[in-house]
Amino acid sequence: MKGIAGTLESNDCLITVETSDKLEIIINSPVAYLYEDEIKKTILEVLKNEKQEKLKIVMEDKGALDYTIRARLIVAIRRMK
Amino acid sequence: MRRSLLFVPGDNPGMLQSAGVYNADAIIIDLEDSISLSNKDSARILVEEFLKDYKLNKEIIVRVNSFDSPYYKEDLETLVSDNIDTILLPKANLENTVKLDAILSKLESKKNLTKTIKIIPLIEQVSSLLEVEDIALLNRVDGILLGAEDLTTDMGVERTKKGYEIFYPRAKVALACINAGIEAIDTPFTDTRDFIGLEEDCHMAKGLGFKAKSAIHPNHIDIINKVYSPSKEEIVYAIQVLKMAKTSKGAFSINNKMIDKPVIERAKKTIENAKAFGLI
Numbered sequence: 001m002k003g004i005a006g007t008l009e010s011n012d013c014l015i016t017v018e019t020s021d022k023l024e025i026i027i028n029s030p031v032a033y034l035y036e037d038e039i040k041k042t043i044l045e046v047l048k049n050e051k052q053e054k055l056k057i058v059m060e061d062k063g064a065l066d067y068t069i070r071a072r073l074i075v076a077i078r079r080m081k
Numbered sequence: 082m083r084r085s086l087l088f089v090p091g092d093n094p095g096m097l098q099s100a101g102v103y104n105a106d107a108i109i110i111d112l113e114d115s116i117s118l119s120n121k122d123s124a125r126i127l128v129e130e131f132l133k134d135y136k137l138n139k140e141i142i143v144r145v146n147s148f149d150s151p152y153y154k155e156d157l158e159t160l161v162s163d164n165i166d167t168i169l170l171p172k173a174n175l176e177n178t179v180k181l182d183a184i185l186s187k188l189e190s191k192k193n194l195t196k197t198i199k200i201i202p203l204i205e206q207v208s209s210l211l212e213v214e215d216i217a218l219l220n221r222v223d224g225i226l227l228g229a230e231d232l233t234t235d236m237g238v239e240r241t242k243k244g245y246e247i248f249y250p251r252a253k254v255a256l257a258c259i260n261a262g263i264e265a266i267d268t269p270f271t272d273t274r275d276f277i278g279l280e281e282d283c284h285m286a287k288g289l290g291f292k293a294k295s296a297i298h299p300n301h302i303d304i305i306n307k308v309y310s311p312s313k314e315e316i317v318y319a320i321q322v323l324k325m326a327k328t329s330k331g332a333f334s335i336n337n338k339m340i341d342k343p344v345i346e347r348a349k350k351t352i353e354n355a356k357a358f359g360l361i
Contacts, residue, residue: 005123006123009093009095010095011094011095011098012093012094012095064094065094065098065134066134067094067127067130067131067133067134067135068094068127068130068131070130071123071126071127071129071130071131072123072127074126074130075122075123075126075127078122079122
């Protein structure tokens with residue numbers, strides 16, 4: 001199962017989520033060298049709230065703030081169903 | 082008190098983030114017409130998360146999807162919270178505005194809200210225009226927005242820049258709001274670059290009794306605010322009227338114009354508005 005949410009427009013991010021046998025997070029961001037840990041932390045919080053443990057998450061970041069990352073990930077997960 | 086209300090699409094992070102920067106008195110976050118059917122879920126959640134993180138220090142209005150769509154229930158269940166002030170109800174009529182009032186009461190109680198969410202019905206159908214006097218008097222309704230694009234489609238007439246076709250609808254909405262003691266809010270001016278046309282349009286509606294105007298582009302806000310605020314001359318005149326009213330018994334005159342009770346009341350209102358908009 002796969003779910004996608006978001007866009008590649010400025011201030012947004014495109015998140016793709018797929019079922020997997022382990023947790024895998026891939027972040028492609030121009031600010032990864034500064035904020036990768038923060039982005040991962042945000043992703044892990046959403047996974048906890050959405051009760052998800054094993055997923056492959058690919059995030060193409062275009063400068064998304066925290067709330068956008070949360071929103072896009074929540075929708076991508078819910079779109080898997 | 083509102084003069085300008087800016088529409089912002091609910092699925093655009095860039096626009097949501099910059100909404101607070103403009104001088105609009107209220108932000109209308111849109112989940113309806115500007116959002117494609119495939120992104121209704123995504124807009125709803127983006128707005129929910131945005132409002133958790135950001136307080137814009139302005140009135141936050143959410144335009145939910147209409148009651149004839151499958152989306153409005155989830156919009157309301159997700160977004161009714163202390164983070165919003167008002168629901169803009171598209172395709173509003175007497176029946177669905179009453180229904181929205183009941184839904185909001187339930188949600189406020191279920192979520193233990195600390196405030197009462199207001200309603201702005203969007204009048205965009207002929208049938209609802211004909212019952213606008215009653216809609217304006219309903220519980221929670223604290224403004225009515227005229228939606229001229231859909232209304233003129235329903236009327237089967239051309240929508241023009243001069244707006245003669247909406248003269249009667251505007252007058253009817255304005256009088257209904259004045260009677261109910263709430264704000265009549267005008268339809269947006271859709272040419273984003275015609276500032277002269279915008280100003281004329283604002284004056285036309287203001288002259289009929291409108292107190293505010295919605296905008297689909299931030300570059301309309303300053304003109305709307307200017308027209309719907311008391312001018313310097315009006316403020317100076319109002320101060321002069323009120324000063325003289327204090328010392329005079331009965332009617333008096335300023336520059337050969339008779340000043341009596343209605344003029345004094347208007348002067349009080351001008352000063353009240355000027356204070357509310359931070360002009361004095």
